[in-house]
Amino acid sequence: MAKKAEVSVEERLRALYDLQLIDSRVDEIRNIRGELPLEVRDLEDEVEGLTKRIEKLNDSLAIIDDEIKGKKNLIEEAKTLIKKYSEQQKNVRNNREYNSLTKEVEFQELEIQLAEKHIKEFKVQIEQKKEVIAETKDRLKERTSHLKHKKGELNEILKETEKEEEALLNKSEEFQKKIEERLVNAYNRIRNNVKNGLAVVPIERGASGGSFFTIPPQVQVEIASRKKVITDEHSGRILVDAALAEEEKEKMDKLFAKLSK
Incomplete structure (x- = not known):
């Protein structure tokens, strides 16, 4: 041999x-290519984060809406009770029954006031959250546009260089085997x-x-x-x-x- x-x-x-x-x-x-792949990854993460933030804010708006509906139902129930107690007061037999019904009416009126106060607070929260959602949507739109631009840049460079890089890496391995x-x-x-x-x-x-x-x-x-x-x-x-x-x-x-x- x-x-x-x-x-x-x-x-x-x-x-x-x-x-x-x-x-x-x-x-x-x-x-x-430089920092482009990292820039694209960071922008993708930011867009994903902003999207999730908007989803969470919308979820919290839905929860507040449910809270408001609950308070409105409570007000309607309280009004029904007030009407009922007021009718009962017309047929009381003594002062003790009358005073007892008066206290029930007053309690339901307080419940209405408290519910209305909570509704006002919830509405303030809704406005604040809507402002944050609007700002976040603007930011998301701007970042999404920037991401699209950067992805276009990266894809263009990859299209031009990916094939050559792969061929060169194969050549590198080939030449290493000679040494x-x-x-x-x-x-x-x-x-x-x-x-x-x-x-x-x-x-x-x-x-x-x-x-x-x-x-x-x-x-x-x-x-x-x-x-x-x-x-x-x-x-x-x-x-x-x-x-x-x-x-x-x-x-x-x-x-x-x-x-x-």
């Missing part, structure tokens, strides 16, 4: 830089710990990409020889020479153009 050809350091470096370019393109796509697990783990660890997710960078004007720290000439020669994987002692990033980076960028730009169609 033929032995599998060993991958050279240069091939590993190229694959690592290709992986970096793919992952950076995914980052770029996600940055285009030994130890290097992939190191790449992911560096990528998670550095700014902009750049784990593999080229030498630019004698310094590692995105850094102001100069790389000694001897180290630059070693990097250009592509005989071993070298990291920047300051940032921990994996370094590649500018020529290799340019070659891989041209190759990956063609791939990105193809995937974005």
Whole structure:
């Protein structure tokens, strides 16, 4: 059985830089979306909250209406009793019965006054709640319109980028399989710990990409020889020479153009 050809350091470096370019393109796509998905989620939550608030306010209005009906029924019952007691007073045989009926009439009159007072209070509550409902409906209308606009924005961006992002993520997995697990783990660890997710960078004007720290000439020669994987002692990033980076960028730009169609 033929032995599998060993991958050279240069091939590993190229694959690592290709992986970096793919992952950076995914980052770029996600940055285009930015905070939009979060904004949409927050707006959806707000719209749901406002809708539920209106439902609860309407429920409480229904309860107050029932309370008012109950008080009106109580008033009608009290009026019926007053009429009854007043009729009975015409046929009493002594003062004690008359006074007793008078007290019943007075009690029912007090019940009517108290019920009318409660009805007035309930009506004030209804007006207050109606004002809050109107304000909440205005807010809901404005937030719903804003949500529709933001969803439109997000859907437009998703339509443009979702297919490309999925293809790029598949390519990322594909390129990771070309690199030994130890290097992939190191790449992911560096990528998670550095700014902009750049784990593999080229030498630019004698310094590692995105850094102001100069790389000694001897180290630059070693990097250009592509005989071993070298990291920047300051940032921990994996370094590649500018020529290799340019070659891989041209190759990956063609791939990105193809995937974005």
